Every structure is written in structure tokens, then in C-alpha cells.
Amino acid sequence: MVCFSVAITICQSSLVYLVFWLCVNGAVLILLFIFYQVKYMFEKDLSIQHFEVKFDSSAADRRRTLYANGRMQIRVLVRVSAADAQGNEVSLHGHPALQTLKLISYNDGTPLEGNWISSRQENRYAHDMSGREASITPLIPASDNRISDPSETVQVFEFWVSSKRVGSLQIAAELMLDGKRYRSNGQNGYDSSVSLDAVAPKRYPAASFLFGGIRSVEQKSSYDRLEQFSLSLFSEGRVIHLLDWSSDQVKYDPDYAGEFFYSGNLDDGVNNLSTYFGFIAPVYGESVTVKTHYGFRTLPQEAGRISIFVYASAEPANKPARTETFELKVFDEFGTDHRLRINSNTALRSFFIS
Structure with missing residues (x-):
């Protein structure tokens, strides 16, 4: 009796497997038939x-x-x-x-x-x-x-x-x-x-590129200051949007402003701010984050302009100075690239364009 039950179970399992095999392979055959019919229809x-x-x-x-x-x-x-x-x-x-x-x-x-x-x-x-x-x-x-x-x-x-x-x-x-x-x-x-x-693409004189217009100032204490400037292009009575930038000196980071300048430790007694940094922001995002001695600081930015940040501090930084002229290309709304230089002004703890 036990052997008979086992035999029935085996037969049932085999039958289930056979049905499953036929379903799977039948579906494959049907799909192949449809594919070749469609292929034939397309090509004839x-x-x-x-x-x-x-x-x-x-x-x-x-x-x-x-x-x-x-x-x-x-x-x-x-x-x-x-x-x-x-x-x-x-x-x-x-x-x-x-x-x-x-x-x-x-x-x-x-x-x-x-x-x-x-x-x-x-x-x-x-x-x-x-x-x-x-x-x-x-x-x-x-x-x-x-x-x-x-x-x-x-x-x-x-x-x-x-x-x-x-x-x-x-x-x-x-x-x-x-x-x-x-x-x-x-x-x-x-x-x-x-x-x-x-x-030929339009070229603009250096005077058309504006650096300034402090849009935001954050100061945690009298020994810490973060200023936000904008780099913009103005010509023919309107703002020509700047949509991108690139430089061999700074690796582009889509999330954080990149450092392009560090003064080293200065001993000139300017407002007790003995060091200052320059940062350039990524082009996308309603806001941008800058790393300072007091941690990460996030500020809003405006589309079509490139944000430049100046961070000055009384605290020295244990790193070598980085004071070379910052050379970069900015791309206007038509895709034309323009070569610019950003130079430092140590006395004002700021920068200017040439």
C-alpha cells in the first residue's frame, strides 16, 4: 500500500513537471512565433x-x-x-x-x-x-x-x-x-x-564681467567673516547668463564650493583676520555649501551668476599658501567660453577680475 502511494505521488509530481514544462516551452514557442511574424511583417x-x-x-x-x-x-x-x-x-x-x-x-x-x-x-x-x-x-x-x-x-x-x-x-x-x-x-x-x-561667437570686453555685489555676509564672531560675491556678465542692456565654469586648478564639485585661493598666515594687522580663502561655487542648486573653520555654512545662490566666496578668519590654517592667480573659463548661455583671471587683493581680503 505504501509503495502504491509513493508511485501515485511520483506520477503526480511527474505530471505537474510535465505540465510546467509544456507551459514554459509553449510560451517560448509562442513568443518566438510572434517575434518572427512581426519581423516578417516589418521586413516585407x-x-x-x-x-x-x-x-x-x-x-x-x-x-x-x-x-x-x-x-x-x-x-x-x-x-x-x-x-x-x-x-x-x-x-x-x-x-x-x-x-x-x-x-x-x-x-x-x-x-x-x-x-x-x-x-x-x-x-x-x-x-x-x-x-x-x-x-x-x-x-x-x-x-x-x-x-x-x-x-x-x-x-x-x-x-x-x-x-x-x-x-x-x-x-x-x-x-x-x-x-x-x-x-x-x-x-x-x-x-x-x-x-x-x-x-562667429560674441566676445565681450573684460569690463562686461562684473565681480561684486555682496549678496550675503555671515559673521559668527569678530574673528570670522564669510562674504558672498557674484560673477556676472552684463552686455547689450541685459544680463547674459553664465551657465558653467571650468578650471585646471580646481576640481569641480557639484555639492560644495571649491577652494581656489588661500593666503597663508598674514601678519599685517587687518581687522585681526590673519587668513582668508577664496571659493567658487558649483553652478546648480538653490544653495551652496562652504567649508569654514566653524564648520559647513550654506547660503542661497542665484541662477545665471557664479558665486564667489571670501572667507576670512583669525585662526591660522596648517596648510601651505595657495596664492597664484586663478585662471578659469566661464561659459555663457550660448555655450561660448570666456577666459578670466581672478586676482587677490590682500589688503581688502578680496578679489578682482582681469
């Missing part, structure tokens, strides 16, 4: 029906201008759909041919490379000559350059074009479908393009 008798290159405005807007600094970008859209064997317009959403979609030169069909750059990612700088507002938060990279809904027949993709050199370029698009190359530069019956004119 498709041709391009709609192939258009445009800006993100009206169709009449076919030409734009940008600064040739390698960072200012212009948004270019490509709209594409296919036709099946019966001539019906169908979507290419999910089709591997979309991986081959790219921008090309209208005249010779070469990809954008070298001085002209096509990217699928937007950057932080202005996309038109009117400029761009500064942001207190960094730009979040897009996961895909498709901006249309999957259900739409015409799929829309965005590209971001910049130039490192002065000149003009007429831009078309290219896509490979079923081994056939489609271009919108007058070949295959498709003729759609936009043109870009890259002009």
Missing part, C-alpha cells in the same frame, strides 16, 4: 512614404543661425512613416530601420561629423539667438530621441546640431529600409531639408 514589402526634415516650428521656417562654438545647438526634427504593399501608410515604430536614421549633408550625403556635430542629446545652452534662461537644476538626459507617441503613424525624432566652425550647411536625413537607402536630399523622390548658418 515596406517602403518610405513620408520623409521630412524641419525645425520645431512652421514649415516656412527653413533657415536658422547659431554660434560656431561647438556647444550651441539647434533642434532638427525628422518625421518618417512607411507604406505597406497595398500603399497604406504604416508606422515604423519598433522597426530596426529606425536605428539607421541620421542627419546628412544635403549636397554630398555625408554624415554630420567633424566641424558639424549631430547629437541625440540636448545640452544646457541656448537653442536660438534670443538666449536662454538659467536653471537651478541640471538637464536630465533623454532616454530616447523619439518624441512621438508609439501609436502615431508618423514617427518624429529630434536631433541637436552644433558647429565648431563658421560656415553654412544644408541638412537632410538618411535611413536604410530593407537594404535600400533613402535620403531626403532629392533622391528617391524625397526632397526635404533645413539650413544652418554658423557665425
Whole structure:
């Protein structure tokens, strides 16, 4: 009787395993069947029906201008759909041919490379000559350059074009479908393009860069002082936002202000403040944190301007002086870089721009 029960149990277990095996492998077979059916459907008798290159405005807007600094970008859209064997317009959403979609030169069909750059990612700088507002938060990279809904027949993709050199370029698009190359530069019956004119970036005299305007002062005692200044660019009757900075002398820290100057221990009797430091803030964030002798101090900052902090103290610091001129590049709202020097003024425990 025991043997009979064991046999039944084994049979039941085998049956459960068999059912499980059939379900799993059956599901796999069904998925493979669907995959190959979809693949077959995509690859058979498709041709391009709609192939258009445009800006993100009206169709009449076919030409734009940008600064040739390698960072200012212009948004270019490509709209594409296919036709099946019966001539019906169908979507290419999910089709591997979309991986081959790219921008090309209208005249010779070469990809954008070298001085002209096509990217699928937007950057932080202005996309038109009117400029761009500064942001207190960094730009979040897009996961895909498709901006249309999957259900739409015409799929829309965005590209971001910049130039490192002065000149003009007429831009078309290219896509490979079923081994056939489609271009919108007058070949295959498709003729759609936009043109870009890259002009020399604007340069500003040193007087346009302002260092000053104490926005905040914190003093824990008569032997401790933290001052906040702003580095800004003013021209043509308005503030030109500064969106980034870089320097070989200071490692950029997104969370804390970086030290670029330390006076060493001074013996000149200025307000009992025998040492002072210079800090430069990261560009993003409503506030910035500075490390002082009295711990971390957090102060608000304004977007579009770069915060410079001067911390003076009566307490000596056990570290070597760092008094060389601070050289840095600041990037305006169009992406143009400007080289500046920040020099120290020991008597005032402060700095000035040259």
C-alpha cells in the first residue's frame, strides 16, 4: 500500500513537471512565433512614404543661425512613416530601420561629423539667438530621441546640431529600409531639408564681467567673516547668463564650493583676520555649501551668476599658501567660453577680475 502511494505521488509530481514544462516551452514557442511574424511583417514589402526634415516650428521656417562654438545647438526634427504593399501608410515604430536614421549633408550625403556635430542629446545652452534662461537644476538626459507617441503613424525624432566652425550647411536625413537607402536630399523622390548658418561667437570686453555685489555676509564672531560675491556678465542692456565654469586648478564639485585661493598666515594687522580663502561655487542648486573653520555654512545662490566666496578668519590654517592667480573659463548661455583671471587683493581680503 505504501509503495502504491509513493508511485501515485511520483506520477503526480511527474505530471505537474510535465505540465510546467509544456507551459514554459509553449510560451517560448509562442513568443518566438510572434517575434518572427512581426519581423516578417516589418521586413516585407515596406517602403518610405513620408520623409521630412524641419525645425520645431512652421514649415516656412527653413533657415536658422547659431554660434560656431561647438556647444550651441539647434533642434532638427525628422518625421518618417512607411507604406505597406497595398500603399497604406504604416508606422515604423519598433522597426530596426529606425536605428539607421541620421542627419546628412544635403549636397554630398555625408554624415554630420567633424566641424558639424549631430547629437541625440540636448545640452544646457541656448537653442536660438534670443538666449536662454538659467536653471537651478541640471538637464536630465533623454532616454530616447523619439518624441512621438508609439501609436502615431508618423514617427518624429529630434536631433541637436552644433558647429565648431563658421560656415553654412544644408541638412537632410538618411535611413536604410530593407537594404535600400533613402535620403531626403532629392533622391528617391524625397526632397526635404533645413539650413544652418554658423557665425562667429560674441566676445565681450573684460569690463562686461562684473565681480561684486555682496549678496550675503555671515559673521559668527569678530574673528570670522564669510562674504558672498557674484560673477556676472552684463552686455547689450541685459544680463547674459553664465551657465558653467571650468578650471585646471580646481576640481569641480557639484555639492560644495571649491577652494581656489588661500593666503597663508598674514601678519599685517587687518581687522585681526590673519587668513582668508577664496571659493567658487558649483553652478546648480538653490544653495551652496562652504567649508569654514566653524564648520559647513550654506547660503542661497542665484541662477545665471557664479558665486564667489571670501572667507576670512583669525585662526591660522596648517596648510601651505595657495596664492597664484586663478585662471578659469566661464561659459555663457550660448555655450561660448570666456577666459578670466581672478586676482587677490590682500589688503581688502578680496578679489578682482582681469
